Amino acid sequence: MAASTLSPLATTVRSATAVLIGVVAAVALGGCATGSAGEGAGDSTPSAAATAPTTLPAEAVSGTGSTPEFPGVDFPIPAGAQSVVIAFSCNGGEHFSVELGDSMALGQAPLSGTCDGTRSLTWPVSEQTGATLYVVVADGVDWMAAPTFLTAPFAYDxxxxxxxxxxxxxxxxxxxxxxxxxxxxxxxxxxxxxxxxxxxxxxxxxxxxxxxxxxxxxxxxxxxxxxxxxxxxxxxxxxxxxxxxxxxxxxxxxxxxxxxxxxxx
Structure with a gap:
């Protein structure tokens, strides 16, 4: 992952991902957010589907400080994915923003908040979704994004x-x-x-x-x-x-x- 230093947080990827398996509902983004949401938002997680969705293999990415200029770092999307829940971790009380692909082009939104733990950030995934992740945090702040890709569609309210x-x-x-x-x-x-x-x-x-x-x-x-x-x-x-x-x-x-x-x- 060029221009983004691997963080020690990556060692927790398995436990962070396990917590999210099977979660598919969107709730208000919290704490840890243009567009345009401000700090103090609530977690974003999709609503439970009638049947458990299939999860797809995926690797976490991590870094220190912001990713390179937009569109950020590579974030591979497995075939068949229709939504993704990202366990995003950062600490230090600083503001963060995370964008999957080119959200503006897709009519979607970056998600943001304050770096005070792990937050669940959720996006729809389509063939048009760019396989990149754009992260903005303060200099020196370690972060990790552990994705759980799902075959279930994003559940809009x-x-x-x-x-x-x-x-x-x-x-x-x-x-x-x-x-x-x-x-x-x-x-x-x-x-x-x-x-x-x-x-x-x-x-x-x-x-x-x-x-x-x-x-x-x-x-x-x-x-x-x-x-x-x-x-x-x-x-x-x-x-x-x-x-x-x-x-x-x-x-x-x-x-x-x-x-x-x-x-x-």
Whole structure:
């Protein structure tokens, strides 16, 4: 593995992998996360299938410090794999990010968090998945990625999938309202308010209709966006916690929130 020094953590690969065999459900990524999820996310593990999936042979990779520039190091994917659970270990309290292949091209997400132990990170695998792993950690931090490849497909949470898609449209609308008014001067404050009011109404509807774990976060965001004291360019002030929770849950479900920009090149 060029440009990545083997870590002593590699000696624990067998026990780390054994813990994950048979696990196939996606839960919120935690602790140890662009895109866009922030630190403190929860573990990501797929939901149990009706029958035990077949596991496929795979080798762990390890290193010290970040991998070389994107796409990182070789990460062989066995034939027949449809999903992978990676036991990712690092310590030192520093932030980490892990990306399998080119997640953006596949509409997937890197997963990230803080280096405080071992976390389960889960991705779908297809013929388009690149056999590389891109790891970002602080200099001098040892890490190990022990994969369990499965013949079972990644188990998407359907409620989360729908809610993340709806929120992406609303988030984009709010982003474009601020960008259009403050950065590009494409319209005046009256249109800015109209756009924010419309997005706020959509966010309230989403909070009331949401069937996923994100209903409370949507409601919290709506209260901030609807505040009469809001100012142009500042709708995100005070929303960091709710936004982080939404990003983390959507990333763990591999249905990341994608902002579509209306202005700019």
């Amino acid at each position: 359907e409620a989360l999938t729908a809610d993340c898609a709806s929120f992406a449209e609303i988030s984009s609308a709010l982003f474009n309202a601020d960008e259009g008014f403050t950065t590009y001067q494409a319209f005046g404050e009256d249109e800015w308010r109209a756009r924010v009011d419309a997005a706020s109404a959509d966010l309230q509807e989403l909070a009331e209709a949401a069937e996923s774990e994100l209903a409370d976060e949507f409601s919290d965001l709506q209260g901030i966006v609807a505040d009469p004291a809001r100012t142009p360019g500042a709708w995100v002030a005070g929303t960091e916690g709710a936004n982080a929770a939404i990003q983390q849950a959507c990333n763990a479900n591999q249905t990341p929130v994608v902002t579509v920009a209306e202005f700019g090149g």
